[in-house]
Amino acid sequence: MPELPEVESIKLQLQKFIVGHKLTEVEVRWPKIFIGDKREILDTKILDIRRFGKVLVVDLDNDFSLVIQIKLTGQLIYRGPNLQKARNLSEKVLGGLGGKHTHVIFKLDKGGILYYNDVRKFGRIMVAKTDKLKDESKFLSKLGAEFLSDMTKDKFSEILRKSSQAIKVLLMDQTKMAGAGNIYANDALWLAKINPKRKANILKGSEVENLFNAIEDVLRKGIKKGGASELAYVTPDGGEGKYQEHTLVYGRENEPCKNNCGEKIKKIRLGGRGTYFCPVCQS
DNA sequence: ATGAATGTTAGCTA
DNA sequence: ATAGCTAACATTCA
Numbered sequence: 001m002p003e004l005p006e007v008e009s010i011k012l013q014l015q016k017f018i019v020g021h022k023l024t025e026v027e028v029r030w031p032k033i034f035i036g037d038k039r040e041i042l043d044t045k046i047l048d049i050r051r052f053g054k055v056l057v058v059d060l061d062n063d064f065s066l067v068i069q070i071k072l073t074g075q076l077i078y079r080g081p082n083l084q085k086a087r088n089l090s091e092k093v094l095g096g097l098g099g100k101h102t103h104v105i106f107k108l109d110k111g112g113i114l115y116y117n118d119v120r121k122f123g124r125i126m127v128a129k130t131d132k133l134k135d136e137s138k139f140l141s142k143l144g145a146e147f148l149s150d151m152t153k154d155k156f157s158e159i160l161r162k163s164s165q166a167i168k169v170l171l172m173d174q175t176k177m178a179g180a181g182n183i184y185a186n187d188a189l190w191l192a193k194i195n196p197k198r199k200a201n202i203l204k205g206s207e208v209e210n211l212f213n214a215i216e217d218v219l220r221k222g223i224k225k226g227g228a229s230e231l232a233y234v235t236p237d238g239g240e241g242k243y244q245e246h247t248l249v250y251g252r253e254n255e256p257c258k259n260n261c262g263e264k265i266k267k268i269r270l271g272g273r274g275t276y277f278c279p280v281c282q283s
Numbered sequence: 284a285t286g287a288a289t290g291t292t293a294g295c296t297a
Numbered sequence: 298a299t300a301g302c303t304a305a306c307a308t309t310c311a
Binding site for chain 2 (some may be wrong): 299300301302303304305307308309310311
């Protein structure tokens with residue numbers, strides 16, 4: 001899914017748009033995406049929206065919650081009375097609202113509607129008891145400490161010390177540390193001047209510290225920019241984030257390194273994922 | 284026009 | 298235990 005900053009941006013908007021509203025109708029058009037019984041959530045009021053790593057949780061007033069993972073291309077888009085300034089619907093909403101890529105539609109009281117769109121249909125929306133989220137979601141039960149939250153420099157250092165994986169692959173392992181995905185892992189490694197292929201347990205203490213700070217820096221910047229609308233990510237108001245205009249290395253193959261070192265950004269494949277780095281600055 | 288890549292993760296094999 | 302591949306799926310880019 002979009003990474004921590006994208007899901008955080010979705011959370012912040014949904015809190016404004018749908019908290020306090022009642023779910024009056026749920027239309028599931030693609031059953032594989034919706035896990036559980038929709039009757040459990042009908043006629044409930046939305047109490048709060050929470051986020052764990054890249055997972056969104058919608059708490060309802062009957063002790064049930066919706067656990068939402070948008071994976072690569074899921075989109076949550078709100079239309080209704082709480083949408084003040086009407087932003088034009090992003091062209092990244094392929095098929096539009098209610099079109100061929102809309103798989104779940106939540107109708108709210110007062111005329112609000114929340115659409116779940118997902119081109120690749122990898123996302124999942126699960127009904128779970130609020131106090132048993134970890135029992136019902138294998139992903140949540142395995143989730144590691146989270147950046148910008150309960151992750152600390154010491155925990156981070158300890159995780160790296162115990163792993164001989166390539167540092168970039170480790171950064172994206174949500175069971176070890178939660179929040180970073182491909183965009184922010186690439187950018188953080190460039191910022192900390194660390195080669196993505198290096199084994200985690202050989203990094204020096206100063207490098208580990210720089211990397212930890214770099215990760216939190218890029219995640220914070222991502223949140224500030226409203227997330228990265230590189231592929232399919234849009235905010236619930238239908239608009240786009242801005243971080244894609246500020247990426248440090250991600251998506252910048254053959255473009256000049258932003259350190260003005262004169263080198264061009266290279267792209268390789270690491271752990272099956274596109275990996276961008278500067279061969280000079282991250283040697 | 285074929286093949287490969289895309290912000291993710293689960294499940295399988297070794 | 299862990300690492301590495303593949304699949305889930307649709308679209309876009311080379």
